[in-house]
Structure formats: structure tokens, C-alpha cells
Amino acid sequence: MDDSSFFSIDRLVEFGMGMAVAQQMVKTMNESMTNMHIPGAMNSMAKPKEKFFYAMIEGNQAGPFSEQELARLIAEKKVSKETYIWMPSLPNWKMAEQIPEVLKLVALTPPPFQQNK
Numbered sequence: 001m002d003d004s005s006f007f008s009i010d011r012l013v014e015f016g017m018g019m020a021v022a023q024q025m026v027k028t029m030n031e032s033m034t035n036m037h038i039p040g041a042m043n044s045m046a047k048p049k050e051k052f053f054y055a056m057i058e059g060n061q062a063g064p065f066s067e068q069e070l071a072r073l074i075a076e077k078k079v080s081k082e083t084y085i086w087m088p089s090l091p092n093w094k095m096a097e098q099i100p101e102v103l104k105l106v107a108l109t110p111p112p113f114q115q116n117k
Contacts, residue, residue, distance in 0.1 A: 056084040071105045
């Protein structure tokens with residue numbers, strides 16, 4: 001029997017080990033690419049993490065609110081530029097007008113609809 005045969009036990013074990021190493025490398029590369037952030041890229045490779053906010057409403061701490069919920073509170077005028085907001089990236093509470101993420105929501109919130117007569 002030829003020892004260099006592809007079907008020899010040594011060759012099969014070597015092939016199996018090579019496949020296992022290749023699969024691990026693919027898994028590692030996929031995880032790295034998923035977690036990669038490229039500044040200025042038009043589309044991110046990973047889904048952005050959901051941001052959440054706390055707000056002082058009528059003297060009480062309320063939240064956590066998602067971006068959509070905070071946008072609704074802005075539209076309902078329950079949150080204004082003078083409302084204190086906190087989110088995990090902030091060391092302290094700040095007024096809404098000092099937080100770029102909240103200003104973005106204000107800019108994207110449509111004004112109340114008023115039909116012209």
C-alpha cells in the first residue's frame with residue numbers, strides 16, 4: 001500500500017485538521033469584519049447599537065426611552081431643549097440642546113400637521 005495515498009489515515013487526519021483550522025479562521029475573520037467600524041463609510045458593517053435615553057419629565061426621572069420614543073415625546077412637547085437628558089455615554093445629565101443625538105431627533109421630528117383652509 002502506498003503511504004502517500006490521499007486516503008491514508010495520516011492524510012485524512014491532516015485534511016481534517018486543516019479544515020478545522022480554516023473554519024476557525026473564517027469565523028474569526030467574520031467576527032472581526034462584523035465588529036469593524038470604518039469612519040466616514042456610508043453603510044456600517046454591523047447593525048448600530050440601539051441608543052436609549054433618560055429624561056427629567058415633570059420633575060421625575062423617566063426612561064429608558066428608545067430614539068423613537070424620545071422623538072414621540074419631543075413631538076408631544078413633553079421634551080424640550082431645556083429638558084435634562086442622560087444617556088450611557090454621558091458622565092452627567094445635560095440639557096437636550098447640548099446633546100447632538102437629541103438634536104438629531106429634534107431635526108427629524110416633523111412639526112404638527114395643520115391643514116390650510
